[in-house]
Amino acid sequence: MWEILETYWVQLLIGYYPDGPLGGLAMTLMLALVGLLLAMPAGLVVCLGLISPWRPLSRAVSLFVFYMRSVPLIVHLLWVYFLLPLVIKGAPLWLVVLVVMTLFNGAYLSQTIRAGIEALPKGQYEAARSLGLPHGRAMRHVILPQALRNMLPSIVSQFVLLIKETALGSVIGLHEMTLEFMGLNDTLGDKAIPIFTLLGISYFVLCYPLTLLGRYLERRFAGPSRSASASAPAAQA
Amino acid sequence: MDALASIDWGVMFRPEYRSMLLKGIGYTLALTAGAIAGGLLLGMVVAFGRLASSRWIRLPATAYVELVRTIPLLAHVMFWYFAVPEMLPDELKRALYKHDVGFYASLAALILYSAAFISEDIRSGIRGIPHGQAEAAHSLGFGFFDTFRLVVLPQALRATVPPLLGQAMNITKNTTVALMVGVGELAFVTRAVNDASFLSVGVYAFTTVFFLLIAIVLTALGKWYQHRYPAR
Numbered sequence: 001m002w003e004i005l006e007t008y009w010v011q012l013l014i015g016y017y018p019d020g021p022l023g024g025l026a027m028t029l030m031l032a033l034v035g036l037l038l039a040m041p042a043g044l045v046v047c048l049g050l051i052s053p054w055r056p057l058s059r060a061v062s063l064f065v066f067y068m069r070s071v072p073l074i075v076h077l078l079w080v081y082f083l084l085p086l087v088i089k090g091a092p093l094w095l096v097v098l099v100v101m102t103l104f105n106g107a108y109l110s111q112t113i114r115a116g117i118e119a120l121p122k123g124q125y126e127a128a129r130s131l132g133l134p135h136g137r138a139m140r141h142v143i144l145p146q147a148l149r150n151m152l153p154s155i156v157s158q159f160v161l162l163i164k165e166t167a168l169g170s171v172i173g174l175h176e177m178t179l180e181f182m183g184l185n186d187t188l189g190d191k192a193i194p195i196f197t198l199l200g201i202s203y204f205v206l207c208y209p210l211t212l213l214g215r216y217l218e219r220r221f222a223g224p225s226r227s228a229s230a231s232a233p234a235a236q237a
Numbered sequence: 238m239d240a241l242a243s244i245d246w247g248v249m250f251r252p253e254y255r256s257m258l259l260k261g262i263g264y265t266l267a268l269t270a271g272a273i274a275g276g277l278l279l280g281m282v283v284a285f286g287r288l289a290s291s292r293w294i295r296l297p298a299t300a301y302v303e304l305v306r307t308i309p310l311l312a313h314v315m316f317w318y319f320a321v322p323e324m325l326p327d328e329l330k331r332a333l334y335k336h337d338v339g340f341y342a343s344l345a346a347l348i349l350y351s352a353a354f355i356s357e358d359i360r361s362g363i364r365g366i367p368h369g370q371a372e373a374a375h376s377l378g379f380g381f382f383d384t385f386r387l388v389v390l391p392q393a394l395r396a397t398v399p400p401l402l403g404q405a406m407n408i409t410k411n412t413t414v415a416l417m418v419g420v421g422e423l424a425f426v427t428r429a430v431n432d433a434s435f436l437s438v439g440v441y442a443f444t445t446v447f448f449l450l451i452a453i454v455l456t457a458l459g460k461w462y463q464h465r466y467p468a469r
Contacts, residue, residue: 070452071445072410074424079445082437160307167309171417178311185319192319200308200316207307 001194008184012202015175023175025202031094031169031176032162035101039162040155042102043109044144050114053135061110068107073168076100081172093174097166105162112154116147150221156214160207167203177202248439254430258443261426268344268412268422273405275348280355287360298356305353310414313350317342318418343415351408358404362397363389395468402459409451423447 005012015023022030049061068076080100084091120143128138170179181199185192249255286298305313318339322330333341366389374384413424421429427444431437 066452067449070406070410071448072413072424074413074416075427075441075444075448078424078428078431079441082431082441164307164309167311168414170311178309178315182315190323192323196312196316196320199312203308203312204304208303211303211307 001198004184004188004191004194005198011184012177012180015180021175024180025177025206027094027169027175028163028166028177031097031101031166032159035098035105035162035166036155036159038098038102039105039109039158042106043113046106046110047113047117048139050110051117065107065110068104073100073104073165074171076104077168077172093169093172096172097169097174101162101165104165105158108161109154109158112151112158113147116151116154117143119150120146153214153218153221156210156217160210160214163207163210164203244438245436246439246442248430248434248436249443254434254440257426257430258423258440261421261423262447264340264415264420264422264425265409265412268340268347268415268420269405269409271344272347272351272408272412275344276351276355276404276408277401279348279352280359283352283356284359284363287356288363302353302356305349310346310350310411311417313346314343314414314418317346321345337420339415339418339420342418343412343420347408347411347415350411351404354407355401355404358400359393359397362393362400365396366392395466398462398466399459402455402462406452406455410448 012024014026015021017023017026046061046065049057050065052058052061077096077100081093081096084096084099088095124142124146125138128142129135133141166176167178169176170182173179175183178199181195181202185195188195249258283298283301286294287302289295289298321342322333322338325333370388370392371384374388379387412422415422416425416428419425423444427440430440434440
């Protein structure tokens with residue numbers, strides 16, 4: 001098992017870069033990290049729509065969230081793989097995956113952010129409104145700073161989910177870590193057992209410390225708004 | 238509006254594609270049903286393992302949940318499709334390859350993966366029942382199994398069924414991962430019909446609507462259950 005790692009670690013780490021496209025673990029991590037950075041503001045926007053006092057908007061946004069959560073990630077990938085090149089000529093595969101990651105995780109994060117807001121005492125919003133702040137400024141100056149501070153544990157666990165989800169990029173042929181291992185399996189022929197054991201170990205080594213970090217943060221942040229991360233449903237791809 | 242009107246929405250009404258898509262739905266439902274049944278069974282065993290008083294039962298059960306949940310489903314499916322058959326003796330392997338290996342590999346991976354999530358829902362449902370309930374039942378003369386069957390389980394179900402319905406939806410969506418090992422489930426045939434017909438929007442819309450319908454049914458079931466058996 002370790003001979004495979006010794007011989008092919010460069011390919012598994014960065015794909016065929018710099019002679020070819022970036023791939024491997026580097027692609028997986030880059031997609032997950034950038035996806036998370038884009039999904040957070042997306043989730044905030046979606047959440048503000050969800051809790052908007054203007055009913056038609058909150059209805060439409062909650063339909064969007066329902067749609068994103070009901071349809072499998074692979075079907076989202078097929079849609080964006082087909083639609084994105086109509087908007088951006090020659091859109092690269094990583095962009096397709098990034099768009100899907102942003103929308104999909106934005107929808108899930110919006111629920112987490114809303115749970116964080118709902119965990120705050122209702123008096124916070126009422127007090128802000130009675131002091132004369134309109135809805136938008138009550139959100140911006142009073143509610144969100146408190147709600148977002150308690151969200152760090154959930155963001156770490158969302159990052160773990162993103163790392164796992166990027167494996168599906170291989171469905172449309174993006175050279176992230178899983179596809180790199182599959183390619184190695186095709187090349188070597190009879191080494192399926194060590195190769196796919198290594199694939200599992202790689203994801204475990206990558207994700208488990210992050211899971212533990214998330215739990216540690218959750219304990220540290222445990223307080224009146226602990227439910228911010230506890231009550232939000234999680235995806236699992 | 239012209240663009241919308243030019244889309245062929247009726248892919249599923251063409252006989253050659255309709256039979257493909259219906260077969261795909263058949264495979265998706267078979268995988269879903271198998272994964273729910275197997276996942277519930279194994280999930281219950283793992284949940285009791287995690288609640289056991291002996292650490293020699295508790296530790297392996299915990300390790301199982303932690304390990305399985307941290308690895309993407311796709312990696313599980315790959316492992317069961319490519320690696321596990323290699324571990325079998327030649328005769329068994331030959332017998333296995335007479336069947337649809339992709340289907341059984343995906344099913345095994347789905348069952349093991351779902352069981353890890355289901356066990357957590359069951360465990361937190363059982364843990365939510367105050368210990369005094371079991372103690373009271375014991376002191377009234379109920380045995381271990383009767384205590385569980387008549388006192389703990391009915392109360393735990395109220396808290397467990399809604400998240401389990403969520404798991405059913407996750408499992409339905411997760412079956413699409415089987416397309417990577419060539420199982421002809423809905424996502425696989427969706428791609429195949431698209432490649433054959435180039436009627437992308439029509440096919441994708443069909444598949445999307447199928448999954449939306451499943452989600453609507455399961456959401457409605459969950460609402461009905463919570464209305465009928467409210468958590469106390």
